[in-house]
Structures are given as structure tokens and as C-alpha cells.
Amino acid sequence: MKIELSLLFFVEAIGTIAFASSGAMVAIKKQLDLLGVIVLGVTTAVGGGMLRDIIIGNVPPALFKDPIYVLLAFITVMLLFITVRMNQKFLSGRHMETFEKIMNIFDAIGLGAFTVVGIDTAVLAGYGTYHFLIIFLGVITGVGGGILRDIMAGQTPYVLKKHIYACASITGAILYAGLMNRINADIAMLAGAAAVIIIRLLATRFCWNLPTAVKKQ
Template sequence: MLLTALEFVGLVAFAASGALAAVRARLDVFGVVVVGLTTALGGGVIRDVLLGIHPPTTLRNWSYLAVCAGTALVVFVFHPQVARLRRGVLLADALGLGVFATAGTTIALNAGATVYAACLIGMTTGIGGGAVRDLLLREIPLVLRKEIYAVAALAGSVLVALGHSVQLPEGLVTVVAAAVVVSIRVVALWRHWNAPVARGPE
């Protein structure tokens, strides 16, 4: 139950960030909804494909699509107000990253994946939708740029795997690990931490 609730929180957060990016790119209402859906559902679809879950969970339950499409439409209509909440949008994106990375790892472990595979699948769940969003908008995916993003997702995935290995309560581990991901992402934005970038040609 907790895992499902956290997933819906992540869906709303990612759908909102994706829809706002589409509005900024001057897409029409259909494009905004598609990008919002892709951002929110892309990571979960990739996760389920890697785990052999067919059809993917988000395509078997209409409520996932409804929540994401509704969120995207709200952002389309009220985007000036949403755009003013820049910090809120960044926090929502960080929250979505934490929820999806940790929930994805938990689902992978419960599906019988090895710890190594579960960590990678969890990280991919967190970053996958955003990467597809950026490709649709003809941008270099955020995960490939210098910001601390995938590293935060991987840290949360590793924490979930460690908690699972010592048999700690699943819900508690997922919440704590998600909070760690959000904290790393928020502090990185606040302190302007970036991953190293190769120096340009002399």
C-alpha cells in the first residue's frame, strides 16, 4: 500500500516537471500531455520490460494514465503560476527521482532480481522517464550532464538493497532511502555541486 502511494506521488511529480518542460518548448496541448506521460511512466515501463513484466504495470491500470494526463493538463492550463514555483518544481522532480529509484529497486528485488541488477534497474527507473523526455525535446539528457542526478538515484537504490539484505522493514527502508535521494539532489542544487567535466581542448 505504501509503495503504491509513493508511486503515485512520483507520478504526479514527474508528470508536472515533464509537462512544464513541454510548455517551455512551446508544444501544443497534445504534446504537453504526451511528454508528461512519457516523463512519468517511461522509467516504470523500462523497469517492467527489464524484469519481464508484460504488459507493463502502468499500461494495465488506467489510473496511472489518468493521474499523469490530468496533472499534465493542469500544468498546461496553469503553467504561468507553476513556472513561478521554480523551487517547487525542482523539489517535485527530486521527489519523483527518489520515489521511483527506491520503489523500482524494491520491485526488482521482489521480482527475484539480484542485488546488482536491482540497483541498476532502480536507478534506471528513476532516470529513464526524464531521459526520454529530454530526447523528445531535443536536449542532452539531464543524466548525461554535469548535475548530480543519477548518482543520487543509485545511492537510494543501494540503500534499499542493503536494507533488503539485512531484512529491515520494506516500507521503512523505501521511505528512508527516498528521503536520502531527495536530500542529495536538493543539497546538490543548493550548493551547485556538479560531477567533473572533461576540460576543453587547449
């Protein structure tokens, strides 16, 4: 846990931007107005950490005491809103494809960073020996914001349908939790985050699927 704090801040910032952007895009496509876009964008970005903190009794959640990521999410959302407002063809234009590709990579980095940070927070709070708990907290930090976004926007949570998204987080969380007391903590953390990012990116590329119970026709 001695990884350069600046590196950790940097990857968390990237994740915050990606998550805020995904929440804002859902809201924009639903024709919500400025406030709805802000609420959904910020909730997606910081909601996972909030759920984690409530579950371990770390209240008020960190995001409220030091709202740097809230501010970053807010700025991201405003920039995106203004861009779409100024350029009404942005959503269907050719820049959109590039934008989505970059955001996909950012999103993978964010999922990796949030997952390992969630585990770290739980360990620092003294729950290191509860393996199921710390893995769950890593995953909920990673995917919780997206779940809140989907529930508020009234759609079936993405994580229930796009399996591999959560699978990447779960795999990385198990890896980090398993390695953290065996090898150098920094390397374990990097390995966990890297596993999340790689699985997440490969899955997008090759459209991995998990089976459904009733076979699709």
C-alpha cells in the same frame, strides 16, 4: 516491503505529478501543441517504470494494466496546460518561482520513491540476488522517464549533464539494496528513499558538480 501501501501510493503520486509537470514544461517551452504536451508529460511520468518492466520481461508493463498513474499524469498535464493558456504571463510571473520550488521538492520525493519502487519490483520478480540488476532497475525507474523526455524533445538527456540527479538515485539504490536483507525491509526502504531525496535537494541548493575530463576555462 510492508510499508503502508497508502504511504507508498502517496509518494508515488507526488512523483508522478512532479515528473508529468517537468515533461509538460519542456513541451510548453518548445511550443508543442496540446497533444505534444500530453505525450511528453505522461511519458516522463511513467516512462521509467515502462523501461524497467520491459527489461525484466514484466509485460505488458504495469502502467498499462492499471493506468492510475497515467490518469494522474494526464490530469496534471491538463491542469498545467490550462493554467498557462488562461494566464499567459504564468511562465514569466512571480507565481512561477513558487511553482518551481514546490515542483523541485516534489521531483526529489518522486525520484526517491521511484528508485526504491523500482528495486522492490525487481526483487518481487525474483531477481533479488542480482545486485547490479536491481540497482540499475531502481535508477532506470527513477531517471528513465526523463531520459525518454529529453530524447523525444531532441535535447541531450538532462541526466548526462546534471550528474547529481542520477548520483542521488544511484546512492539511494545502493543503500537500499545493501540494507534490505540486513535490517527491517521497511526501514531500509525509507533510508534509501531518504538518501535520494536529501542528496537531490542539497545538490540543487549548493550546486554540486562532478568533474569534467577537460577542465573548463
